[in-house]
Amino acid sequence: MHFLEFEKPIAELEGRIAELRHVSEVAGTSITDEILKLQSKATRDLKVTYQNLNPWQKTLVARHPDRPHFLDYANSIFTEFIILSGDRGFSDDKAILGGLARFKGRSVMIIGQEKGHDTETRLKHNFGMAKPEGYRKAQRLMKMADHFGIPVITFVDTAGAYPGVGAEERGQSEAIARSIETCLNIRVPLISIIIGEGGSGGAIAISSANKILMLEHSIFSVISPEGCASILWRDGDKSKTAAESLKLTAQDLKKLGLIDDIIQEPVGGAHRSKEEVFKKVTEKIDKNLKELIKVEGGQLRARRREKFLAMGRIEKKNLSE
Amino acid sequence: MNWLTNFVRPRIKKLLQPREAPDNLWLQCPNCKEMIFHRELEKALHVCPSCQHHIRLTANQRLELLFDNKEWTEIQLPNVPVDPIKFKDLKKYSDRLKLAQEKTGMHDAAIVAHGNMGKINVVVAVIDFSFLGGSMGAAVGEAIVSAAELAIVQESPLIVIPSSGGARMQEGVLSLMQMPRTTVAINKLREKGYPYIVILTDPTTGGVTASFAMLGDIHIAEPGAVVGFAGARVIEQTIRETLPEGFQRSEYLLEHGMVDIVVHRSDLKNKVVQLLSLIMRPDPAAPILPLNKNRKSKLFESIKSSEHNSNSNIIDPSIPDTSLFEVDGNDNKN
Numbered sequence A: 001m002h003f004l005e006f007e008k009p010i011a012e013l014e015g016r017i018a019e020l021r022h023v024s025e026v027a028g029t030s031i032t033d034e035i036l037k038l039q040s041k042a043t044r045d046l047k048v049t050y051q052n053l054n055p056w057q058k059t060l061v062a063r064h065p066d067r068p069h070f071l072d073y074a075n076s077i078f079t080e081f082i083i084l085s086g087d088r089g090f091s092d093d094k095a096i097l098g099g100l101a102r103f104k105g106r107s108v109m110i111i112g113q114e115k116g117h118d119t120e121t122r123l124k125h126n127f128g129m130a131k132p133e134g135y136r137k138a139q140r141l142m143k144m145a146d147h148f149g150i151p152v153i154t155f156v157d158t159a160g161a162y163p164g165v166g167a168e169e170r171g172q173s174e175a176i177a178r179s180i181e182t183c184l185n186i187r188v189p190l191i192s193i194i195i196g197e198g199g200s201g202g203a204i205a206i207s208s209a210n211k212i213l214m215l216e217h218s219i220f221s222v223i224s225p226e227g228c229a230s231i232l233w234r235d236g237d238k239s240k241t242a243a244e245s246l247k248l249t250a251q252d253l254k255k256l257g258l259i260d261d262i263i264q265e266p267v268g269g270a271h272r273s274k275e276e277v278f279k280k281v282t283e284k285i286d287k288n289l290k291e292l293i294k295v296e297g298g299q300l301r302a303r304r305r306e307k308f309l310a311m312g313r314i315e316k317k318n319l320s321e
Numbered sequence B: 001m002n003w004l005t006n007f008v009r010p011r012i013k014k015l016l017q018p019r020e021a022p023d024n025l026w027l028q029c030p031n032c033k034e035m036i037f038h039r040e041l042e043k044a045l046h047v048c049p050s051c052q053h054h055i056r057l058t059a060n061q062r063l064e065l066l067f068d069n070k071e072w073t074e075i076q077l078p079n080v081p082v083d084p085i086k087f088k089d090l091k092k093y094s095d096r097l098k099l100a101q102e103k104t105g106m107h108d109a110a111i112v113a114h115g116n117m118g119k120i121n122v123v124v125a126v127i128d129f130s131f132l133g134g135s136m137g138a139a140v141g142e143a144i145v146s147a148a149e150l151a152i153v154q155e156s157p158l159i160v161i162p163s164s165g166g167a168r169m170q171e172g173v174l175s176l177m178q179m180p181r182t183t184v185a186i187n188k189l190r191e192k193g194y195p196y197i198v199i200l201t202d203p204t205t206g207g208v209t210a211s212f213a214m215l216g217d218i219h220i221a222e223p224g225a226v227v228g229f230a231g232a233r234v235i236e237q238t239i240r241e242t243l244p245e246g247f248q249r250s251e252y253l254l255e256h257g258m259v260d261i262v263v264h265r266s267d268l269k270n271k272v273v274q275l276l277s278l279i280m281r282p283d284p285a286a287p288i289l290p291l292n293k294n295r296k297s298k299l300f301e302s303i304k305s306s307e308h309n310s311n312s313n314i315i316d317p318s319i320p321d322t323s324l325f326e327v328d329g330n331d332n333k334n
């Protein structure tokens, strides 16, 4: 288990528990009471710590290397997942993966950013930072889903779109703009779940959805706290302050009415009990999908468009005063 | 209730007012450092006579450049939430806003105006880089949305002239949401069949290029303008290489297929008018008409009574416009 800086006291407790277990095994003496006491303290501390995470700590949890990534969800809560590759123009960008699958027997199109879990896979998936061909693949798959009347579920987990020479040359901006446009125009349900990092344009490109859900300790932001700190504070060390100012937590964004729902994580974060998180995510997809498939396609599209059109407009009523 | 009665009531006729400048004012070209006499610079439309560098213009200078007789009507934009996340860095965002307002005399970074361009009624939204780097928060989003709505009401083409560093960080995710928001507005305009032209000026990057600025029917760019998604510095830090010559400049974008034409400022208005006329006036004998796919019958009517139709592009606030709120109606047809 990889412990984060602020989890140090918990890590120490767990170390102590492991030590005691070892001693009790070797010596054959029973110190179960002591172990149980420590264990319940560790659980309590973990709970309290995670209930009071500040925005910067949430940022660290959202980026935790052991946190379940898109492929973990794809392979656990769906069946028959068949990866479909390529943008039909340039290449296959493995930072964004997608394909057909079944969810409780129903066909769905799932698309998500994959960060990878070790050096090899991180490189393969470019750390979840997509290039234009990734966003063009996403467009292709969303259009295919629209064509066949299949609901789309996207999983967002990216630091942002990849900043590179080739990406610019092939039209990173245009690819993101068209991906947003495709999200907004399809006539099938579109549910988006931010599972880790929702990084700026690279995130909104696949999450301009009917429903935007966020995991309890995920973040969604217009810029990374580090980037914001270096631009506005001219000091990269002010990331913690920037994270607080940006209102990037699920809880803040729900309050601001910019996302629709929060998915509760197990005590100590999604990485501590993946099965539990898969169960919670399954329940929320089920609930939202059941609601959305009842709505006619044109209405789905119109409602999605009106939802975004209203973001930033004060009620028309106020204007006539 | 009518959109126009709320938003367009104060009709401010803008007329060119000769700016007062001391007779001995000389300015330095930011590119070649040549000193240029201000009258000469104005005559050259703020293009450096010695190196052809296109100096950044204010929003009003942009409008002067394009509208016939330098005459237009600016519309009052709806209010937006001010400082939605109570943002504070070294300064309060609300103070930064006030400062920018005092410095520029603008309410926010974008203004929307309508008027004639080569006798064609056109709606223009322009973003001024000098207002907080032209960044897009709810107010700039609102400007683009209102401009698209106004173009639909006036059955006119829309021209957007961005210059922007991207999303306005100080408004958090609300600024990010302006990307889908403006995209919806542009889509609604295009579904009605009205032309949408983007004039990319220096610099246009980030969330602005990754939404409405890259969705034009036609993309025009001023020479040498920096247009891209990620900032050059960020890219350099990521790839740890020096960037190719002319990277993210208009000519480079043209070469890579991202813009249609690169046009010198002195030819900009002519090109825009020519393009609009080619799109909207396919038959030279016919009057200038909006291309309106959804209202074929009205189009034919207008052709029949073209003699009396010269005012068709002028809005009459007394006529309630129902088309604006038929949001769902269109969506269900196709």
Ligand SMILES: [Zn+2]
Pocket: B029, B030, B031, B032, B033, B034, B048, B049, B050, B051, B052, B053
């Ligand atoms: Zn010069």
